[in-house]
Amino acid sequence: MPDRKSFAPAASMVNVAVLLVAAGRGLRAGGTAGGLPKQYRPLGGEPVLSRTLRAFLADPRVGRITTIIHPDDADLAGACLAPFGHDPRVAAPVAGGATRQRSVRLGLEALAEASPDAVLIHDAVRPFVGAATIDACIRALEVRACVLAGVPVVDTVKRTDGDGVVAETIPREGLWRAATPQAFRFDTIMDAHRRAAAAGIDHLTDDGAVAEWAGHPVHMVACEEGNLKLTTSDDFSAAEQRLTAETFLRLPDVRVGVGYDIHSFEPGDAVVLGGVRIPHSHKLNGHSDSDAALHAITDAILGAIGDGDIGQHFSPADDRWKGAPSSIFLADAVARVTARGGIVAHVDVTIVAEAPKVGPHREAMRVAIAAACGLPVDRVGVKATTNEKIGAVGRREGLAAIATATIRLPVAP
Incomplete structure (x- = not known):
């Protein structure tokens, strides 16, 4: 006792x-x-x-x-x-x-x-x-x-x-x-x-x-x-x-941002897109894991709050981010919205690539993106298209992603 x-x-x-x-x-x-x-x-x-x-x-x-x-x-x-x-x-x-x-x-x-x-x-x-x-x-x-x-x-x-x-x-x-x-x-x-x-x-x-x-x-x-x-x-x-x-009562300020990212291919065995590893004959060239989809979404969120871009916050010259998962960058962007008392309400990303095929991995990407953004899956859109063999993406030299993000913020007093 x-x-x-x-x-x-x-x-x-x-x-x-x-x-x-x-x-x-x-x-x-x-x-x-x-x-x-x-x-x-x-x-x-x-x-x-x-x-x-x-x-x-x-x-x-x-x-x-x-x-x-x-x-x-x-x-x-x-x-x-x-x-x-x-x-x-x-x-x-x-x-x-x-x-x-x-x-x-x-x-x-x-x-x-x-x-x-x-x-x-x-x-x-x-x-x-x-x-x-x-x-x-x-x-x-x-x-x-x-x-x-x-x-x-x-x-x-x-x-x-x-x-x-x-x-x-x-x-x-x-x-x-x-x-x-x-x-x-x-x-x-x-x-x-x-x-x-x-x-x-x-x-x-x-x-x-x-x-x-x-x-x-x-x-x-x-x-x-x-x-x-x-x-x-x-x-x-x-x-x-x-x-x-x-x-929704406390967040009436609705804003939309747009993000874009492109990466070239280099020899490898997989690409990372939307937080999902996809086996492929090449990988994406970049300082982090080169996840173009998450990079584009990150920039879209940062754009919606007017807070620079991904390179400003995570410089490719900084060895800390060499090979880093891009989910870190996305989580930081979401945290910046949260710090302002807001939420990410919706994200939509289009992946432009001749290969690899995105369709079989679409739902896994939606789940991963939703988890990173704190969203239900039905508030995440993932689409894919080719570049009709036009330009660098059409020649299979790399792939690109375009994203939009909708956020809601409280109105400043």
Whole structure:
């Protein structure tokens, strides 16, 4: 039993890690879109996991974010994390176990070497967690070791028997609906999980319960009602309506940009287009991976906000970008829109090439571009045409791409 009197307050939490729990299968969501577990389903054009990750990256005290995934979901998780690949705080995902408790312990073990001051453990399917809730949890850890975000119960609570007959009215004073994040001094929760595992305890449904089992006092802090867990199909429908209403009401400034890129061929075995590797007799000549489609889209987005072009932000003279995936450039352009409080609403790219054939890879390109831009696939257009054997492209000396991007921004005050 821990000695509660010996607990020492900390001056501040300057090294905070986050574990996003995304190892479940989402069976209560009433089926999945394309067979996707709910944490990977699109919400407002962006996978739920990506939205949740973005919420925590906004806090400068967060130094590392690790996602705990089902072992079968490596590709799905990789697609969600790819747009954040330029951020060193986003760690490689960790495969979870058969229970939530086991999954979290594996995630904590992955963090043990880094030994953060604190860890926030959060359901990946709570994408609406607010900055105020994250801040409240971190601040509470300055004087507490174990903190749970939750909502005080305001409704009358009834307990029924097996026939649905009310057996008891439970006083609501002191009752909370536990949510996440659940925040802990790292050493405290790591020790509690290890002790529970050693004792064969593997059925606890949240980390507050693990801390309670280990004898630690657990304190509640209030979070917003909107910090909802997406569990059912109705939850997703309500979340989509919420996002649509919020987004279009606050972003009335609609702008369109155009981008163009062309690359010559050189000996090789594949080209990269729209984030997809396509086997071919040549590759594209350029400093990065020479993805003309993503370059054109990047320039279209930058043009829509009047923020230069791709070469201005990622100089081909800079060795950092030699061979770099062009998704980095696109993610940066999208981030520039986001920094202005806006969104990318639609992109359309036409690839001009005699070869290789784009058609067989079109849908994979749309999916990759949608993930990078935070869009639903139906807001991404990918088309292809030849140059009718005219000019350098017609002579198969290279290929080109033309793109348009529509963005929405708030009106400046």
